[in-house]
Amino acid sequence: MTETKASIADKRDALSAALGDDLVLTEADDMARYCTDWHGDVTSGAVAVIRPRSTADVQAAIRICRTLGLSIVPQGGNTGLVLGGTPDEPESQIVLSLERMSRIRNIDSDDFSAVVEAGCILAQLKDAIAEKGMFFPLALGAQGSCHIGGNVSTNAGGVNVLRYGMTRELVLGLEVVLPDGSVFDGLSTLRKDNRGVDLKQLFIGAEGTLGIITAVSVKLAPYPDHAATALLALNSLKDAITLYRRARRDCCDLMSAFEFLPPLAFTLAKEAIPDLPIPLRADYPAYVLIEISGSGLVDIDDLMQRFLEGVMESGLVVDGTIASSSSQARNLWLIREGMNEGQAKRGTHMRTDISVSLSQLASFVADAEAAVKQALPDCISVSYGHVGDGNVHLNVMPPNGATPEERHDRIHKAKTVVNAVVDRYQGSISAEHGIGRLKRKDFEERLSDTKRRLLIAIKRAIDPDLLFNTHCQINLGAVIDEPD
Structure with a gap:
């Protein structure tokens, strides 16, 4: 244990020497809010928290982390619901927070576009655009805290999807720092660009597993x-x-x-x-x-x-x-x-993020709530969501007075019961929140061999050393060295 602590101390010293004390936090109290999820359900730790001020800072952070053998957990506003931005290996991970990269680089009224850095808070972006008589339609309950980079990395949904689409449909271009420290400069604001594979789509919804989004060009609408x-x-x-x-x-x-x-x-x-x-x-x-x-x-x-x-x-x-x-x-x-x-x-409860075809939404809710009631008669189901895109949040609350252990058991059983109904309806266990590590096991269990093979091939090509967010989506660390 003494050797591990010394090693961590050496790595912290190396990070500070390479990046400067201004960019690196190493004290437990300073790092605490970056190592706890939004709901406060999970608390971990990290070797350090790095807070770059520029794309060049991100490049430098990635290079020194690669040298030190530290994996990187990118973090935006830390408002995610699936633990995608929460570290889980305190002795081998750093948190890379984009909160200081919050500049709005440009708003073009004629082009109906804006270029903004990843750490810009969504509400601040929306307000700045509104002052120019335009509208950025992404609307979330967490918009006062979440960052546009995190919205893109998770392909966020929200209440306006039925008219404007998911975040993916609002992104015109990206700037991304890759695992080797190079920059993919794709900040185009062109609406039509058919020059081969649209590479930016690889990073939208990838939850930071392939690169660090540092800036985004977005599509705007009339206010x-x-x-x-x-x-x-x-x-x-x-x-x-x-x-x-x-x-x-x-x-x-x-x-x-x-x-x-x-x-x-x-x-x-x-x-x-x-x-x-x-x-x-x-x-x-x-x-x-x-x-x-x-x-x-x-x-x-x-x-x-x-x-x-x-x-x-x-x-x-x-x-x-x-x-x-x-x-x-x-x-x-x-x-x-x-x-x-x-x-x-009311305490810790099961939160879901399900989508089914719109024509089946009502019958799905009825069947899923009935299944929960039969399996867990002392729990309360709360179903609500976005009718226009078939997205249901079917949450299950354990009874008041339940101990933490009893809550955990009921939540686990409720998830199994609800996911079985989702499978029967050929729906999705993640409509808009992503996979993170909270849903990784459920995601992996439902992966086809072909999709798994494609995901592994993409990760191998872009991040062969497993530098970025390897705790998210699928357990690539366990399969990355398998023969083709």
């Missing part, structure tokens, strides 16, 4: 200065799917969000935000939060009014409220966001 938000009550989740089909027809591409919530959402939101106003009774079977938005000459308010008149006359919607101001709209969205905080206040 939607007109928006209408409504909270609607329905008789079933199946009716919510019917309502979505009608909204797609009547509101077309102006619909920017369509979220479904259970009745329990209001209770959980109030537990998190006690003074939050709740505008509807909380005893309807299902709720939908819908937003349509646009700019220019489109009359968004009239469109929402006419749409709601039709669906209420038909009996599809049984109750509802329309926000009459931006503050009321914000309060409606706080129900959706507060529900997550309320679950966290």
Whole structure:
């Protein structure tokens, strides 16, 4: 043990000598927030935390880590939910935080594009772009903390996917530092560029396993200065799917969000935000939060009014409220966001990130909740999510008063039960959060031989020394030396 500690101390000294004390943190208290996941469920340690200020700093950090035999865990805002940015081998890993690389390099109003460094906080990017009359549509509950580089590395989703697509569809170009310290300079803002393989796609959603994203060029849209938000009550989740089909027809591409919530959402939101106003009774079977938005000459308010008149006359919607101001709209969205905080206040629970085909969403939720109830009758299921893209967050809360061991056992059993239903519906165990190391075992169990072979071949080609985030996605360390 003394020898290991000495070795770590030597490596810390070498990092500081090569990079300077300004870039390197080695004290446990200074490193603590970088070594704990967002929910505080997992705490680890690291040899050091490196905080570069430039792409050249990232290159230098990678080269010295390679020399010292240290693997690198890239980290953005540390808001991920699958432990992708949390170290798990304190004696052999460093955390590379991009938080200091936060500059917005350029906003081009004519080109509807921006170039921004990876450490820029999403909300700050959105605000800066809005000042120029444009809009970056990625919208997440963590947007006040998450970084654009992390959003790209995890191919983040959010509430606007049904209109604007996942992060992948918003990226025009990337700057990436590779495991050998070289830079892939692909920061183009071209919309059409068909010169062979689109290499940037290798790094989007790769969770830092192939390279460190240091800058991103993103696609912008006109700012939607007109928006209408409504909270609607329905008789079933199946009716919510019917309502979505009608909204797609009547509101077309102006619909920017369509979220479904259970009745329990209001209770959980109030537990998190006690003074939050709740505008509807909380005893309807299902709720939908819908937003349509646009700019220019489109009359968004009239469109929402006419749409709601039709669906209420038909009996599809049984109750509802329309926000009459931006503050009321914000309060409606706080129900959706507060529900997550309320679950966290009830203690450790199972969080899922599932996608199924939209036509099967209602039956999947019914079957999965029934399976959980049968296997774990003392647990509570909370299902909600993004109707437009088939993404369901089916969470399971153990009973109040359960010990940590009892919670762990129930969470493990609930995951097994729910994943079995996901498999039956041929869905995905990760719609938008990524794999990280939290879902690695479940991911590997579902990998086809062909896909596994392709993933290993890509890793071998780009990172043969297993420098980057080898604890993520699949256990490449165990198979990288297998013969072809």
